[in-house]
Amino acid sequence: MATQVALLAELQRVDQSLKCNTEAVEARRSALAQLDAQIGAQREQVAAAETAMAELERRQRELDAELTDLESKMKERRMRIARIRNDKELGVVRREIDILKERTGAAETELLALMEQVEQHRTAVEAARQALAAIEAARAMEAAELDATVARVASSIEEDRSRRDKLLSTVDGDLHRRYELIFSRRGGVAVVGVRGGTCQGCHMNVPPQLFNQIQRNDQVFLCPSCQRILFWDQQDEASKS
Numbered sequence: 001m002a003t004q005v006a007l008l009a010e011l012q013r014v015d016q017s018l019k020c021n022t023e024a025v026e027a028r029r030s031a032l033a034q035l036d037a038q039i040g041a042q043r044e045q046v047a048a049a050e051t052a053m054a055e056l057e058r059r060q061r062e063l064d065a066e067l068t069d070l071e072s073k074m075k076e077r078r079m080r081i082a083r084i085r086n087d088k089e090l091g092v093v094r095r096e097i098d099i100l101k102e103r104t105g106a107a108e109t110e111l112l113a114l115m116e117q118v119e120q121h122r123t124a125v126e127a128a129r130q131a132l133a134a135i136e137a138a139r140a141m142e143a144a145e146l147d148a149t150v151a152r153v154a155s156s157i158e159e160d161r162s163r164r165d166k167l168l169s170t171v172d173g174d175l176h177r178r179y180e181l182i183f184s185r186r187g188g189v190a191v192v193g194v195r196g197g198t199c200q201g202c203h204m205n206v207p208p209q210l211f212n213q214i215q216r217n218d219q220v221f222l223c224p225s226c227q228r229i230l231f232w233d234q235q236d237e238a239s240k241s
């Protein structure tokens with residue numbers, strides 16, 4: 001019958017495999033969540049760029065209409081001026097034409113500046129859309145990776161869980177609680193081998209008296225330095241020598 005320490009060592013192998021597999025899935029899930037957040041933010045940027053662009057285009061249409069209107073008014077005044085015989089009336093129409101010219105000049109200046117802005121915004125909108133497409137492509141790849149990872153580790157996780165349940169039914173409850181505590185505090189390594197009189201967890205020498213006791217493998221001993229559960233692996237020692 002396997003000793004409690006040997007059972008713990010086996011439990012640790014299962015727990016490490018479980019930890020590794022669940023962490024692999026978790027890492028994929030969190031990468032996917034991060035990409036989802038990036039997509040949300042980028043969609044907002046695209047929408048903002050499109051809104052700004054629409055506003056500029058609206059103003060552009062307004063100016064186009066204004067210029068058309070000014071042009072027809074100008075035409076009308078010029079036709080009228082040809083028929084005017086009266087100096088006073090002529091002066092009035094000439095002033096009107098001057099004002100129309102001024103307004104036309106202002107509208108044209110604004111339109112030119114606006115067209116330049118529209119060009120810049122078109123580039124910005126396009127860049128924002130491309131960035132969004134790139135993140136969406138990365139997200140699709142990450143989702144496929146997650147599926148592949150889940151498919152790869154699912155059966156292994158299931159096997160490990162049932163193996164773990166079996167082992168736990170044979171491990172002493174207090175010892176298991178102690179093991180869990182060390183496992184979580186010592187980076188997933190609670191049971192360590194002793195090789196050549198050295199703890200393989202912290203690489204400190206184990207006192208010879210303790211080493212002799214450990215070799216009997218019938219009691220649970222903790223490393224005096226790192227407080228991990230020490231396990232003497234006979235095969236380990238044999239393969240070394």
Ligand SMILES: [Zn+2]
Pocket residue numbers: 199200201202203204223224225226227228
């Ligand atoms: Zn140690």
